[in-house]
Amino acid sequence: MRFSSQTSVALAITVASLAESRPSPSSTDARRTGRRWLPSADKIRGVNLGSSFIIEPWMAGDEWSSMGCGSSNDEWSCVQSLGQDAADAAFQKHWQTWITPDDLKEIQSYGLNTIRIPVGFWINEDLVNSGEYYPKGGLEYLDYVVGNATQLGLYVIMDLHGGPGSQFPGQQYTGHVVDSPGFYTADNYERAYKFLEWMTERVHTNSAYFNVGTLQVINEPVHSGDYPSQAADMVANYYPNAWTRIRNREAQLNVADNNKLHIQYMAQAWGSGNPSQNLPDTTFAFYDDHRYYKWDTSVTATQDGYISAICSDNRGGSDTIVGEWSISVADDVQYNSEFDIKNTDANNDWYKKFFAAQVHTFEKSGGWVFWSWKCNWIAGFNEWRWCYKSAVDAGIIPKDAASVASQSPC
Numbered sequence: 001m002r003f004s005s006q007t008s009v010a011l012a013i014t015v016a017s018l019a020e021s022r023p024s025p026s027s028t029d030a031r032r033t034g035r036r037w038l039p040s041a042d043k044i045r046g047v048n049l050g051s052s053f054i055i056e057p058w059m060a061g062d063e064w065s066s067m068g069c070g071s072s073n074d075e076w077s078c079v080q081s082l083g084q085d086a087a088d089a090a091f092q093k094h095w096q097t098w099i100t101p102d103d104l105k106e107i108q109s110y111g112l113n114t115i116r117i118p119v120g121f122w123i124n125e126d127l128v129n130s131g132e133y134y135p136k137g138g139l140e141y142l143d144y145v146v147g148n149a150t151q152l153g154l155y156v157i158m159d160l161h162g163g164p165g166s167q168f169p170g171q172q173y174t175g176h177v178v179d180s181p182g183f184y185t186a187d188n189y190e191r192a193y194k195f196l197e198w199m200t201e202r203v204h205t206n207s208a209y210f211n212v213g214t215l216q217v218i219n220e221p222v223h224s225g226d227y228p229s230q231a232a233d234m235v236a237n238y239y240p241n242a243w244t245r246i247r248n249r250e251a252q253l254n255v256a257d258n259n260k261l262h263i264q265y266m267a268q269a270w271g272s273g274n275p276s277q278n279l280p281d282t283t284f285a286f287y288d289d290h291r292y293y294k295w296d297t298s299v300t301a302t303q304d305g306y307i308s309a310i311c312s313d314n315r316g317g318s319d320t321i322v323g324e325w326s327i328s329v330a331d332d333v334q335y336n337s338e339f340d341i342k343n344t345d346a347n348n349d350w351y352k353k354f355f356a357a358q359v360h361t362f363e364k365s366g367g368w369v370f371w372s373w374k375c376n377w378i379a380g381f382n383e384w385r386w387c388y389k390s391a392v393d394a395g396i397i398p399k400d401a402a403s404v405a406s407q408s409p410c
């Protein structure tokens, strides 16, 4: 990230000259004076709005059942089984209630400055092919969420989380659980470019989107180890073309250099290759590192093992953000006496440390975005290891995220 005071001055001038196209700020309006960057002293501290625009049943079980989708594994199969109109009505109710303006105010009141919004390409309904099953009508609610976030001064990372054809096999986050990932074709890349161009235009022309400063070109694509030709093709073709299509659209819109979007790629640590290898330029490139110690089998799954792995870890420079992480631990130990949270509070102090240690490590880089803000009914109980809001309620995550910087968990 480029958080210099010189940049802020240049931005203030750019923003002032664009101001006439925007409504004047109300008294409660906390929108930033610099369009694309947080103040130089800040780290990104945020939460994902997971399961808002792409529901993952594993983390939203009650919600999913109440929508009548209980027997479906993903959005696609729910839409197919309910039928388009009934599904759209069920999803509309979900969008109205899962994240409300009060949630965003609560996020801000907890000392967080950023939200990452996972969306599927299908939020632009023009890009959906016949024979594909996705809910319709989400865009109106995305506009509300983004508009409310902008008004509160929250920085927004817009994340293409579900790509056309599905970019990873067997995953609910793609919106369509497939055996074989279908994203890696010229036709599906083209649909994704169109999504990125459309979103770029929306960001630069719709005042609700004023605080969208980062556009992520695709979330969690395949790993080179499992799908070598697809991963290599993406790094060689999709990644640079996505960059060029976004920048070309910005050029058509006469967006000043300092007002351009950060374009975000999964970091090299994700395992699809070096994301910047073929980019025409890396000015305002960001990298997204998903760091789940839970799934790192090289980490010793004991209380001390986790803390020592975290405290010696280093995730990259200020252009790298840990865009997903949690305070969940390895599946095979999560209900052991050392880690249980279901029947005991005995481990609460350790979980506070587990949270704080990760924050410390991730703030050596550009910052962090927790997965996720809200969830319900994981494994039949209030599983706050994945849910920021519930973890604050449980007293594990402090009410002021910035206060963690003065702790010494390592």
Ligand SMILES: *[C@@H]1O[C@H](CO)[C@@H](O)[C@H](O)[C@H]1NC(C)=O
Pocket (backbone or CB within 6 Å): 100, 101, 143, 144, 145, 146, 147, 148, 151, 208
């Ligand atoms: C905030 O969200 C509400 C609906 O949830 C909407 O009516 C309102 O227009 C939004 N505000 C902005 C500035 O987008």
